[in-house]
Amino acid sequence: MTEAEGIVGEFKSLKRSSDADVLAMQVGDFYEFFDEDAELVGEELDLKTSKKSSGGTKYPMAGVPVAELTPYLKALVERGYRVAVANQRETDSGHVREIERVATPGTLLETSDADARYVAAVVESGSTADSRSGGGADAYGLAFADVTTGRFYVTEIDGDDPRGKTLTELYRFDPVEVLPGPAVREDDDLLGTVRDRTGATPTLFDADAFAPGGADRALREQFGAETVDSVGIDADAAIRAAGAIVAYVEETGTGVLASMTRLQRYRDADHVELDATTQRNLELTETMQGDRSGSLYDTIDHTVTSPGGRLLKEWLQRPRRSRDVLRRRQESVEALAAAALAREELRETLGEAYDLERLASKSTHGSADARDLLAARDTLGLLPELEAAIDAAPQLADSPLTDIVDQPDREAAAELRERLDAALAEDPPSTVREGGMLTQGFDEELDEIIERHEQVEEWFDTLAEREREEYGLAHVSVGRNKTDGYYIQVGKSAADGVPEHYENVKTLKNSERFVTDELEEKEREIMRLEERRGDLEYELFCELRDAVAAAAETLQDVGRAIAEIDALASLAVHAVGNDWTRPELAEPGEPVEIEQGRHPVVEQTTDFVPNGASLTDDRRFLIVTGPNMSGKSTYMRQTALIVLLAQIGSFVPARSAQVGVVDGIYTRVGALDELAQGRSTFMVEMQELSNILHSATDESLVILDEVGRGTATYDGISIAWAATEYLVNEIGARTLFATHYHELTALGDHFDTVANVHVAADETDGEVTFLRTVRDGPTDRSYGIHVADLAGVPDPVVDRSQDVLARLRDDEAIDIRGSGGSGGETKQVVFDVQSGQMTTASADGGAESAARGSASNDAVSGVEGGRTASGGENKRTASKDGSDDGDAELDESAAEVLDELADLSINDTPPVELMAKVQEWQDELDGA
């Protein structure tokens, strides 16, 4: 067997044992890829491939230097590959290669960007036959490992819609990798949705790891039986999910597990229900277009540390329901808002902080270098500074901020700091193998080495001087380089006079280089010393790093305290800079009353007109009408955002606000991107509505921006009407509902708790001015045509719409300009609203025939289709049988009348009576 065959053969058998897509195998100083793996990395990563001969066959081969593997791993993992890494170890009998780890998105987290943090596992429980085919189980167990902060969350989700809620939590945590349990992995729809929304790759990990016994054992081994019991996760599914992650992280072998110190039960009931659709509709962390810029987070984030930024984002994604928790945050924000100087001092101190949460995992993973540890030392030292700054400002000293700095184990933090301080040199290199990391006085042996090293260096430094004096040599110097080591260099003119024991090693243009026995001996000594120093320092450094890893919990706690102060200070900065106010938090289910509220994002760029929102017990449901573009959506969103901000503990953009804490915020807003997924707009709309009607309670806030527009007018109105009744009668959720269906404003007369408001606009001489003011009562008109005009719809169409609208308003007959008829002559069909009569006339005005809206009429009975109830599509078919040409034309024109009337009613507000009449007439047609 040739060497090449040996290597390619070994590569292939390792690859087979790894269940990875790609293998990177260490061969000396390189990681190499062979055969199809080489072709794959060649293509995906633009790596140069060459050929490697093996038993007569030539295999493609590619390689990267050992130190440069990580970026290539990341690039492959980002493209969805699992990459196994086989390392080479020297043993007495040659080298051995073994798979050390498998790189996947989750296991690469500690080296990737700050936003990606979670590995999730999801398992089903009480699975019905249904769930096996992806239909849904009784309950789901969920676990999330936060690789950055070392927290581990577990939960079980049951109740009404466990699958929907599971999806919500998955979006909320936004994991980079998901391990689906045995039955969940067949739920293509769930996994597909998760992948689309979060980009998380499902990893089909060993199904046995999800089995109850093994998972429980894994969990107890990781966190200790006591912790597992005290956290009180009795739910089988939760344990299975958590245990599977532990087994997975262990198997992928990154060492991250050591920093997983906190097992926490995650209760979705502690948090405001905020489904993925709502997070997107409210543009919490990115806009509907997917940009971070312009999101609420982007607007209010003034944090100066990355842990602070992460935490603030987490607060936005997981608003709280506990008034105690929120009040404490409010108190801190209030104190920080008041104490401007102290706040800025705090923020300046915070600005020096290093990401300790991340460092904890870097240490346990063994990738932290001396500079990291030095930064950790300095950051640990900030804690007393922060405390001093807080104590010095009376407002802050009385606030819950004091508890925050008190949370971490201060003694352990100080101890670790001292230990690092005693060990580290002030300006360490970023390499860990070459010495220079540790300070003098830390280790006796090291000191001796350093001292001796200095002496030998001194000997070399003074050598030239000594040689010059002793042998009268001119132009002599001592140098060192990588290839020649140390040498004595003598200028050409003096080279003849060197003593006999000089041995010439190199001739240069103007000089000669020599060595002596003594020089070579000293050189060997200095090399030995450097090697020993490197080894010893590395050993000592690893001990130090292990000590830091062992203190992961302390680091995480200090990191958390810093993050909290930073996030709270950020809220204070925004509140002060934008004149926000502290909302009063009332009991769950109490009214939401906002005076002069503003939209937190829109107010940044617009001269904003504030509006109040009063969702009291006798006004639980507000129907919001108003012209297009008047500000309905903005008004509803600002109300939701004010409630949400109140429930992260923030101040809010309003003159005053009272918020009865809500258990969930639900929104339905025009769908954007679902069409790409093959669902119709209307289907999505109805799914969202259905979700809201299933999930909302009388303690929820519901925002509906148009319901029922995606279908036929009457279907739409009926659904909207019925949904309103249900929300009012059965659920009692506080709701804002914007609609263009003027008919719905009548609901205000039917229900005590439903009220109408409208966003006002003013029209003088055909010029519409948006006032942006919300007033009581329904809107009187809609100005849709004005918006059409603004949008550049051609003038004839705009003029014609004005005309049609005017006639509709005045209940007048509309002349429909239908075309057709023999010889290209234009016919007019006139539908008389009062009488229900329709007349056709040729363009010259002469009446030709008349058709009443009566079933007995042959001509009309030939019309097929009309508006179909479900599809919302209009079909106009002119009947041919038994009718003459004139009849057919009439049919067509009659259908056009219906279409036009029906369409108008969508965007405009013809009187209800007219609508009823049209319907009556249509029914007659359909019935015929």
Ligand SMILES: Nc1ncnc2c1ncn2[C@@H]1O[C@H](COP(=O)(O)OP(=O)(O)OP(=O)(O)O)[C@@H](O)[C@H]1O
């Ligand atoms: N209170 C306000 N003060 C200033 N500008 C506002 C205010 N409310 C809305 N706007 C601006 O008016 C524009 C239209 O607002 P919005 O989209 O909320 O209207 P809309 O009534 O929901 O429209 P449509 O019915 O067409 O969906 C937005 O550009 C927004 O920035």
